[in-house]
Amino acid sequence: MTCIKPELIQKYIDRETTSAESELVDAHLKHCEDCCRKVEARKQFSQLIIHSVNHLVKDHGSIPAFAPVKKVSGRFFVKRRIIYGLSAACVLLLIMFTVIRTRTREPWHVSIVNTIGPQVDANKPITKQDMIINIIDQDGNVTELKLE
């Protein structure tokens, strides 16, 4: 006959076995000294541990009056988070609009006037002639570019 498993020994000690399991264990213990010793040792060790754990509680003390601390509602935090989020989104949108507006600003009015340079070489085609390009911006400043 096989010996009892430690798990069943534990259940037997703690009186958590079913009636069938108890009968089985009792029958086995009648003729197995080894298991009897195991059961006894486990019983003693369990008691030792229980006593030691219980020993941690030396004094219960008196029951203090319960004073519930009014907790700040979680909804408040949710609302605050939404407000912060929306504010951040608004600021971001404002920055984005400002940047886009700056970039898409109306271009400067620039006038380009090109003329053939003073040294005209009649032997060259027009595409090979020196050329002066005057760029006049909206403020009236003239920039002269010479293309040779």
Added chain:
Amino acid sequence: MNSFDKLYYENYHKVYRVALKMSGNAQNAMDIVQEVFLSLFDKLENGGEIIYPGTWLYKVTVNKCCDGLRKQMRFATLDVAAGNEFHEVTIEKQETRQIIEKALFELHPRERVIMVLYSEGFSYKEISEASGVKFQSVGKTISRILEKLEKKLKGLNNDLY
């Protein structure tokens, strides 16, 4: 006395015992108890219904203790009693007890929960409900933890055996 006060005065010591056994420190235990009853107070205030308040309280206590221990990442300092508090026990027994307590506090928080509930004289069903361990596995788990403790104790003090 309203339903909360009744639950508070009926269960305070039970919750405190579990919290103290789990944390090993009276001040931490009192903080945990306060948090547990605050949760209960909030739940009842908001119209929540608790069918088994005893089990609910133990479950919340155990979870709060485990959370606290995980946050600390180290076990609380042992509130080991001073010798003069135990005139009836011998020095030898005190040493043995301290060794056992040390081994207990080295267990994983979930394992310690089982041992604490077991020491409270809970049935396997109650241990299962409060700790979340399957009912069929409670006996096996207790047996395994005791074996683990036995090995630890043998390692800590060979003279114990």
